[in-house]
Amino acid sequence: MAGKKRLTELSERAPKVRAQRVCASGDLADGGDGIRFEVDHNGETVPAFAIRYGGRVYAYLNRCAHIAMELDWNPGKFLDAEGEYLICSTHGAVYAPESGACRGGPCRGAGLSGLTVTEVGGNVYVERG
């Protein structure tokens, strides 16, 4: 009975409208590898990723602002060697993890497309676009 009540509480808190579960919260270590996933966005299913940075989860379409290439050189490797910036493996554009804003390289001021993230009940969700 207590388990059922807990499940009801969690389902009530979980995002309902257009939300997509990405992973368990524990799957994203702070400053660690990202999680790749696909999301419906403007009528297409497109690659995306989530990372934890500074304790918060951020998610972006996995599409560089320079050329529409995926960023990670190895699956889940989105941060540079210092763990300071998101980096595109193709030509080295760097982006702020907390905003997706261009911080250098060939992105030339264009940022990543961010997704709305909710973390609740030990799970990470993004909003479909």
Ligand code: FES
């Ligand atoms: S494709 Fe990402 S920097 Fe060129």
